[in-house]
Amino acid sequence: MPSTPHPNCPYQSLPQMLRRTAEQHADRPALSYKRSGSYITLNYQQFYLRVLMTARGLRKAGMQLGDNVVIFSENRIGWAIADFGIQTAGGASVPIYATNTGAQAAYIINHCAAKIVFVSGRQQYEKLLGVRDQLPQVELVVSFERFLGDLKLPVYTLNQLSEVSHPLTSDEKAQIEKNIESIAPDHLATVIYTSGTTGEPKGVMLSQYNLLINATIGHEHLGGINPDDIFLSFLPLSHVLERTAGYHSALLLGSHIAFAESVNTVLENIIEIKPTFIVSVPRLFEKIHSRIYESVHQSSSLKRQLFHRAVDIGREYVRRRYLDNQPVGLLGLKYRIYDKLVFSKIRAKFGGNLRSFICGGAPLDKTVNEFMWVIGLPVFEGYGLTETSPAVTLNNRRHLRFGSVGIPLEGTQLKLAEDGELLIKGPQVMQGYYKDDKTTAAAMDDGWFKSGDIATIDEQGFVTIVDRKKEIIITAAGKNIPPQPLENALKLDKYISQAFVYGDAKPYLVALLTPSLERLIELAQREKLDYLAVDELVTNRRVLELFKERVELFNQSQPSYQTIKKFALLPREFSIEGGELTPTMKQKRKEIYAIHKDQIDQLYLTNGGEK
Incomplete structure (x- = not known):
């Protein structure tokens, strides 16, 4: 070293x-x-x-x-x-x-x-x-x-x-x-224990070198x-x-x-x-996206039209300048006008000085990411693990692809195993698991760290994470379905705050959904629905009809085997306190299933699924 x-x-x-x-x-x-x-x-x-x-x-x-x-x-x-x-x-x-x-x-x-x-x-x-x-x-x-x-x-x-x-x-x-x-x-700097969602926590040993090099090449990359x-x-x-x-x-x-x-x-x-x-992690950007659109929804018709026109111009500007790396010409002037009229006012609500975000920890929906760039608050999405200190890949202004986690950092080598698992070699890879040589050896393949994530790498080097290898749903029909893209797409609906898709070894997919309370209460007031608490509201016939319509709208964009056949509406969001989320807001899939098993099982007992 x-x-x-x-x-x-x-x-x-x-x-x-x-x-x-x-x-x-x-x-x-x-x-x-x-x-x-x-x-x-x-x-x-x-x-x-x-x-x-x-x-x-x-x-x-x-x-x-x-x-x-x-x-x-x-x-x-x-x-x-x-x-x-x-x-x-x-x-x-x-x-x-x-x-x-x-x-x-x-x-x-x-x-x-x-x-x-x-x-x-x-x-x-x-x-x-x-x-x-x-x-x-x-x-x-x-x-x-x-x-x-x-x-x-x-x-x-x-x-x-x-x-x-x-x-x-x-x-x-x-x-x-x-x-x-x-x-x-090479001296040990820290031992970071993983969240333990798949068993007892493992102590990841990171050296002074691991952490210093990752911080150095990370900010140089940006x-x-x-x-x-x-x-x-x-x-x-x-x-x-x-x-x-x-x-x-x-x-x-x-x-x-x-x-x-x-x-x-x-x-x-x-x-x-x-x-x-x-x-940050994706949850913050999902909330920002939701709150801005909620505010626009409540504004006058003229302001709504101005906002949507600004977003349309902004998308074209971002794609031409950052994705295609082309001159923006007159489009740049149009964007600056709409930026002054619309986006600068949004940024002022974030202190006025905010230039950018880094996002990791879980996949960020590309629609949300693109929107953040449009309003002038770019999010640099990256990928990494505790075992890699963490950064492995990262987008930047010169190399940007929405939906991807960017290109490898300097000195980082990547390749795919036969089953699509991402393998990593580089100076940020851990020294091993504390007091666990057996697990350390199992995590390595001839010097390459096995990430546990299924990924794709395109000809330009952009990496896209499909899902965790252990979390991909394999249906009774043998279809391999990554749940996170489906959950991210569901959460883009204005009425849905969180989503959990399930279907392992089952004939069809089901979902647990948590509602956007602001929109739900607005609906209840508009339609004069009687309820004493949210627990009653999520069982209201009109509310369930609405969410059935929203899920059917989502299903129209999916192949039949990826459609949600049934869902249950929960009265509260998944939370850290409830045991469903990690401290960085990632879903604990096994815990969510265990906590809500009865509701999920009921979705497979009632009529209405695939025959």
Whole structure:
């Protein structure tokens, strides 16, 4: 492994990168976090010094070189300080989603043999306290907030661990920075546990080199990111997409990271922070698309006509300029006029400074993606996995194809197995699964990582992901049907918020649908439907007739074997809390089936399916 990961990234480790960035951009804002109604900001020098103090505290607390240390927290400044403090002290950080239960956290803590656990506050601490008897090796819990703990599980604050009232002596600083220079590219930086939707979570081992090279070649592939950028961070830092694209990439360039309060306050926080760059998953763009069209639907006839004309011109402009790479001529002038009249007003609702998004984690419907480009908020869709740090492919302004996940990053090789599975070789591929040589060996094929995704690669190198290999539906008639494209198409209907398609080993496909509540309530008011709660509304005869019409409209664009023969309408959306979504809003297909099995089974018991 090279001593420097990349010609344009002269760093051996993430802590070394932070040290140099803090020297170059000492007074620039590094991290912001909202507390008690206002934002607290650390500049790069302050952030770096807090990292050194945390490393000092960890070594005093008994942390050894090579130790794994857990971070059980939502995004906040303390998360970043702990993460870099752990690595600076010679260890590897092991993140746990803040939404995990105590039992789920205990599994990870025990598997990685962590003796020290950082928590965000009382809520995560109480989860650990509830499973204290399962955590015999845990010696120290460090909280980002102050509260009284239990004698069974003593807790200290991050400030106490870091001894913030005692500035670093010159000798302490020199010694810690000497340790930073000894961190090699192949040293373990983090162990990220997969969500475990197909069994026990697996610990993905990513080196300093894996993460640094992915951040470096990723932002080079995109281009245009600079120290003046402001990143709004709302995806969990426990997820590798946010970790690399919205965290390491920003810190590498000296940009400013502002943490959203929660996934539910993103649109509000966008107005406050006025970011230039956001990393997201498809659900955000689906909601943006839906809300804009909902607003247009409620506007005057003249405004609706203006909007739809603007979108038509915008589609033609985007296709000619970015897809065909042709001169836009007079079309450019038309687009600028409609942009000023329509799209600039939409962008103003996102703070006015937002330039672009990165999207990953799940397929983004190409209609939604194209719309975002049309309104001047381009979404760069990419593809990757935890095991690949994560980016493997990415669209950019020079190489764009809606419906694809872009072209390979520099140094990344791709090929397809006989069954269409995407195989990956490159500098971002993991070191292996923690304490699991057997699974590591099974994931590799003569040096190629087996992604588990079925894909196609065209003659220009654009990659299109068909679906997860294990999630493709095989009907009783032997038809192989990827469900995600069907679900994405269903969600484009103005009345449908979410969709889950099922049909494995069955004679026909069925779907679970969740309604767009705004449209549903509007319908109920317009047609004076009687109901006390949404549970009643989704069983109303008129509502069911409407959704039958919407599904039949969808079926007209599908071959017969891909049509939805029956559906059930659910009163609430799939959610993280309900166990149906991962922390990054991906569907847990097995869990959705288990939770709603009775309703799905009923769809195959009643009449009306294929004979």
